[in-house]
Amino acid sequence: MHALELRGLRKAYNNGFEAVKGIELSVEEGDFFALLGPNGAGKSTIIGIITSLVNKTAGSVKVFGADLDHEPMKVKRYLGLVPQEFNFNMFEPVEEVVLNQAGYYGVAPAEAQERAEESLKKLGLWEKRRTMARALSGGMKRRLMIARALVHDPRLLILDEPTAGVDIELRRSMWQYLREVNRRGTTIILTTHYLEEAEQLCRNVAIIDHGHIIENTSIKALINRLDRETLILDLQRPLQRPPALKHYACTLSDEQTLEVEVHREQGINALFDELKQHGIEVSGMRNKANRLEELFLDLVESGVNK
Amino acid sequence: MSLHHYRIAFTTIMIKEMRRFLRIWVQTILPPMITTALYFVIFGKMIGSQLAPVEGFEYMDYIVPGLIMMTVITNSYANVVSSFYGSKFQRYVEELLIAPIPHSLILLGFISGGVARGLIVGVMVTLVAAFFVDLQLHNLFITLSVVVLTSFLFALGGFINAVYAKSFDDISIIPTFVLTPLTYLGGIFYSVSMLPEFWQDVSLANPILYMVNAFRYGMLGVSDISMPVAYAVIVGFIVVLYSFSLWLLKRGVGLRG
Numbered sequence: 001m002h003a004l005e006l007r008g009l010r011k012a013y014n015n016g017f018e019a020v021k022g023i024e025l026s027v028e029e030g031d032f033f034a035l036l037g038p039n040g041a042g043k044s045t046i047i048g049i050i051t052s053l054v055n056k057t058a059g060s061v062k063v064f065g066a067d068l069d070h071e072p073m074k075v076k077r078y079l080g081l082v083p084q085e086f087n088f089n090m091f092e093p094v095e096e097v098v099l100n101q102a103g104y105y106g107v108a109p110a111e112a113q114e115r116a117e118e119s120l121k122k123l124g125l126w127e128k129r130r131t132m133a134r135a136l137s138g139g140m141k142r143r144l145m146i147a148r149a150l151v152h153d154p155r156l157l158i159l160d161e162p163t164a165g166v167d168i169e170l171r172r173s174m175w176q177y178l179r180e181v182n183r184r185g186t187t188i189i190l191t192t193h194y195l196e197e198a199e200q201l202c203r204n205v206a207i208i209d210h211g212h213i214i215e216n217t218s219i220k221a222l223i224n225r226l227d228r229e230t231l232i233l234d235l236q237r238p239l240q241r242p243p244a245l246k247h248y249a250c251t252l253s254d255e256q257t258l259e260v261e262v263h264r265e266q267g268i269n270a271l272f273d274e275l276k277q278h279g280i281e282v283s284g285m286r287n288k289a290n291r292l293e294e295l296f297l298d299l300v301e302s303g304v305n306k
Numbered sequence: 307m308s309l310h311h312y313r314i315a316f317t318t319i320m321i322k323e324m325r326r327f328l329r330i331w332v333q334t335i336l337p338p339m340i341t342t343a344l345y346f347v348i349f350g351k352m353i354g355s356q357l358a359p360v361e362g363f364e365y366m367d368y369i370v371p372g373l374i375m376m377t378v379i380t381n382s383y384a385n386v387v388s389s390f391y392g393s394k395f396q397r398y399v400e401e402l403l404i405a406p407i408p409h410s411l412i413l414l415g416f417i418s419g420g421v422a423r424g425l426i427v428g429v430m431v432t433l434v435a436a437f438f439v440d441l442q443l444h445n446l447f448i449t450l451s452v453v454v455l456t457s458f459l460f461a462l463g464g465f466i467n468a469v470y471a472k473s474f475d476d477i478s479i480i481p482t483f484v485l486t487p488l489t490y491l492g493g494i495f496y497s498v499s500m501l502p503e504f505w506q507d508v509s510l511a512n513p514i515l516y517m518v519n520a521f522r523y524g525m526l527g528v529s530d531i532s533m534p535v536a537y538a539v540i541v542g543f544i545v546v547l548y549s550f551s552l553w554l555l556k557r558g559v560g561l562r563g
Contacts, residue, residue, distance in 0.1 A: 051404045055562055073307055076406035087397035096325075103318025104405035106311025148401075 001064060003029045003156050003187035004050070009059035011045050011211075019045040021211035023059070027189060027204070029155075032182045034198035034219065035191045037208035038300055043191045044084060046208070047160050051081050063156055077105065080154030080186075082145045084161045090134035094125055097133055098148050105152035112151065119147040122177060139170045146174070150181065157181065159190045163197060175201055195293045199223070209300050226264075226295050230288035231271075233258045236281040243278040245271075259288060307406050315407045316415055323419020327385055334385070335427060338377045342431045345373055346438040349495065360497055361528045367442070370435050371522040372494030375456065377431045379489060379514065380481065382424030382457040386416050386464030387477045394468065399561060409555040413465065413548075420461025421454065428453060442525055448533065449524030455540045456517040460485075462547040469551075469560045492518045498530045513539055 004027040011020040020042045027033045037043050048054030050061055052072065061068040063075045088097045095116060102112030120126045123143040128136060136144060142162060149157060159178070163171045171194075178201060182188050192198055198205060199219060207215040215222065238255035248271055250260040258280075262271060275282065307315075327334040350366035360368040393399035402412050435441060443449060463480075471477045492514030498506050509515050520536035523529035529536070555561075 053400055053403055053562060055558060073406040073408075076404060077307060079404065081404055083400065085397065087400045089393070089398045090396060091326075091329075092322075096322075100318055100322055101401060101405075104315050104402060104407055106307050106314045106406075108314060 001029050002026045002062070003031065003064060004189065005060075005062040006046070006050075007060045007062075009046065009049065009061065010057045011042075011049060011054065012057045019211055020049070020056075023208075023211070023213055025206055025213060025216065027156075027187065029064070029187055030182075030185060031187055031204055032179075032202045033187070033189045034202035034205040035189055035208065036195070036198060036205060036296060037191075041208045042211040043208055044160060047081070047083075047158055047189075047191070050158065051079055052076065077152075078155045080149035080152065080157045082142075082149045082157070082159045082162045084164065086141050086145065088133055088141075088144065088148065090132070092133055093130050094133055094136065094144055095120065095129035097144060098151050101148045102151045107152055115151050115153070116147070119150050123147050124173075139166045142166055143170075143174065146177070150186075154186065156187045156189070159188065159192075161192055162190070163192065163194065171197070195296055207296065207299055214302075215299050222295055228261055228263045231260050231262055231268075232286050232288050233260060233275075233282045234284035236283045239280070243275070243280060245274050245278070247271075247274065311406075312408070312411060315405070316411045316418075319402070319407075319412065319415025320418040320422070323385070323389060323416060324422050326389055326419065327423045334381070334423060335430060338381060338427045339430050339434050342373055342377060343434050343437075345369075346435065350438055360500075363526060363528070364439075367439050367526070368497075368522075369495055370439055370441070371525045372492075372518045374428055374431050374435065375453070375518050375521045376489050376494055378424040378428040378453055378457050379460045379517070380485065381427040382420040383460040383464040383467075383481060383485060385423040386420035386461045387468045387471070387481075388464075389419060390416055390465055390468035391471045391474070391477050394471075394561065395474075403558075403561060409552055413551055413555055416465055417458060417461040420464055421457045424457035424461070425453065428457075444527035445524050447524075449521065452517060452520040452524055452536070452540070455537075455544060456521070459517075459540060459544050459547065462544065462551055465551050466547065466554065469554045471560075488512050488514045491515075493522075493530060494518055513543055516540060 004025070006023050006025040009020055009023040010018070012018045023042075023046060035043050035046070045054055049056045050063070050068070052068070061075070063078045066074040066078065068075045092100070098116040098120060099109075099112050102115060103109070107115065117126065120129055123146060125140060125143055125147060128140065133141065133144065142165075146162060163174055166174065175197070178188060190198065190202060202219055204218050205215070205222060206213050232253075235256045235258055239252060239258070240255070242250050242252045242258065245260070247266060248260050248262065250258055253259055260271060262268065272282070346366065349369060354365035354369070357365040359365065390399070393402075432441065467477060467480045491509065492512050493509070498509045498515065501509065516531050516536040516539040519529040519531040520533060520540070523533060
């Protein structure tokens, strides 16, 4: 069964701006799905429509087979949302924020208490349960939104940039928790600007730009399509100009840093052989960008050019 | 979701709303008590003692129902307008909009908070009044039903104000420029029969007049308005404002893109 099915989804605002232009998308039950796109691509509008926060202009939304137009309560029952911006009452204690959410979904108080305790403990917020939400750090507020979204045990969890502004250590612990949630059977849709995050967590991906889906495939298939990567080489001795390599395009970013474009079929050993022939010794090497990031930029740029 | 689930959802909203104003009781419960005490001292004791009885009652006894009703009206309104606008401003209204709760329950949840505050403050003000006058009760049913219905009505008014409000200034415009003048001109401090005929007719267009008089009838047994007419006006306004509020919520006016 599809966890989510969008058919012919459109959204035009009163000022005529069309944010979503006929989106067709399916997400399988149990998937960890990435919804990527540049700022203003339409991701948050799509999420807003699915969660009833934005009125659609046309099309249909089905969540686990329930149609949003005909069975809105059923659809809402299935969903959990972690929005991009903090949207809880800053003047309520942390525990109350989570308990209230459980109440809105009809979870009985005793059960809500158990669930709130479990999720707050797992997200490292139990000690802060009596603290006013406004007194939490940015990272804690993000975790509170995750705890809140999970307290009613949703079948489909939508995360709209859940780790924005969160430090790396905390981000990785959140990834760990989300993987566990997904393993337990919750379908997850994730939007993020950290493409490494999508690569680490998600199995399938849709890339949206200007209200259209420009790519919809598995992360693996997407990365396999990448036929080149740019390596940054730290040189032992400074160079005045880039070497004239026969098989590789290269540029000098500064005297001791060389950027080389390597195609998949070329391999790195041949590159080092050629560098040796030019008397260049390398002291360190790294990828210029995340592989998915390069693909993402290529796709979005080609979308713009079209 | 079953009825049981809806009951939990409604109770959650109601308790949340009550906790909100009880948490800040120094701002919500205490000020009306002090203000009312001042009304009794100044208008009742100092000025009122110089005035002739109104419809057979000492002036201070006569104004007690109106003062209680004024407090109930302003507090019911203020609670919902500030709470609902606050939930829009901080965006936590989204918690409710995405949850499987019918719009009518969301509305009733907020209204119940307004009614609870109106009634709690009403009781506190009544206790304050007991220090100044011998309280009377002519008809318990009319007293209770009118105060609850009026509180419900003005909580709805606060909700509609909050839906349209775009800034904190917008939530104080209606109370200042509409509600307060109508309340003061609604027969709290006088009987409309004391006015010239023209102003008596004009006063009949003021809905608060019906509520104050109905409540006064419940407490003292005197009124400028007949009870069936007063109930018809109050219930009529409730039906209109409730339907309009529900329509606003369903359409997502001021809430959904």
